[in-house]
Amino acid sequence: MSRHDAILVEDLTVAYDRHPAVHHVSCRLAPGSMTAVVGPNGAGKSTLIKAIVGLLKPAEGRVSTGGLRRADIAYLPQQAEIDRSFPITVADTVALGHWCRAGILGRLTGAMRRGIAEALSAVGLEGFERRPIGSLSVGQFQRVLFARLLLQDASVILLDEPFNAIDARTTADLLDLVARWHGEKRTVVAVLHDMEQVRHHFPDTLLLARELIACGPTPECLTAEHLLTARRMSEGWNEDAAVCEPVRRRA
């Protein structure tokens, strides 16, 4: 695991067809922090995560990932964005965690295979190596993706709605893994909808409604007042008319 400086988001605007989904957001995610990203539907949470990973380019502002290489940043997209019809085994899916580091031309060594077996055991899927991923339940597949994250050994781990449609038992097991990563001083950022989960497990929160409402210790961010502000801003947002001024000046 590589050490890194804080992740800095500075005056970030990310737009789709020039309509901003994230609007002039600035925040700092300290190394080793564990932050929940929350906000109403369509608030820009996934967009912010994708911009931090580098999958979306800023229309304005910038993201600095503390001197890390792309391989040091692990990203788990929403399950809905992952094609499970691809005929690939559990072992090969988990092995992708190695390829992120070794490159796809590397060979699976005996040590790597042991690593895969250990990671599967850690997520409660011992002996699942040969199963095709298409045959797994939603919860089992999420466990596989967490095993892959374990192998990737990244300094920064970004999770987009990791517990959406996941059963309570699996959620509890995977939350334990997230807490373990936090204990290992990795930087964890997770998009979440369950406020109780956030209050219980995430020391820091970033509340978004396209613009930043609050960022910092969870008890200070998740106040009734901030949540109301986020809801009102989200309801008041005009999808069609909101071409970002700085973007328009540039065009």
Ligand SMILES: Nc1ncnc2c1ncn2[C@@H]1O[C@H](COP(=O)(O)OP(=O)(O)OP(=O)(O)O)[C@@H](O)[C@H]1O
């Ligand atoms: N690929 C895309 N093309 C055009 N617009 C998009 C695209 N992806 C997202 N958007 C729009 O950007 C806005 C923010 O979407 P985003 O998915 O980032 O929000 P979110 O907070 O993650 O939402 P949810 O909680 O519903 O998952 C929404 O209005 C959405 O419709």
